[in-house]
Amino acid sequence: MSEETIFDKLIKKEISADIVYEDDIAIAFRDINPQAPVHVLVIPKRKVTGFDKLGELEEEEAGKYFQTISKVAESLGLNQDGYRIVFNSGRNGQQTVNYIHAHIIGGRQMKWPPG
Numbered sequence: 512m513s514e515e516t517i518f519d520k521l522i523k524k525e526i527s528a529d530i531v532y533e534d535d536i537a538i539a540f541r542d543i544n545p546q547a548p549v550h551v552l553v554i555p556k557r558k559v560t561g562f563d564k565l566g567e568l569e570e571e572e573a574g575k576y577f578q579t580i581s582k583v584a585e586s587l588g589l590n591q592d593g594y595r596i597v598f599n600s601g602r603n604g605q606q607t608v609n610y611i612h613a614h615i616i617g618g619r620q621m622k623w624p625p626g
């Protein structure tokens with residue numbers, strides 16, 4: 512059993528969030544500390560602790576999760592100018608919350624390479 516994270520509490524509605532999309536599989540909400548004009552996190556409702564554990568989701572669930580990320584980005588109006596999807600994983604990836612989450616970051620020009 513993995514430790515309870517802030518995102519577990521958010522799914523249980525024990526803490527509030529600015530939710531932009533929700534269905535049976537996934538939930539998307541605005542990042543509390545945005546790094547761009549648009550910064551939304553998308554998590555599957557069934558928990559895996561990180562991108563390295565994506566294989567613990569059923570294939571169909573993982574597929575729907577990825578399609579949701581794409582649909583949410585579109586609904587945020589990001590398709591025309593583009594955006595970035597980030598999964599931070601583990602210590603070197605600077606993952607701070609041990610619950611898989613996709614960052615949708617947009618609304619400004621991104622730089623490469625990332626820091």
Ligand code: AMP
Binds near residue numbers: 517526544599605
């Ligand atoms: P990461 O560093 O990839 O693990 O990203 C975790 C993200 O969660 C950070 O961008 C935080 O700003 C964000 N975050 C932490 N707590 C909350 C919260 N209660 N609501 C929304 N975003 C949060």
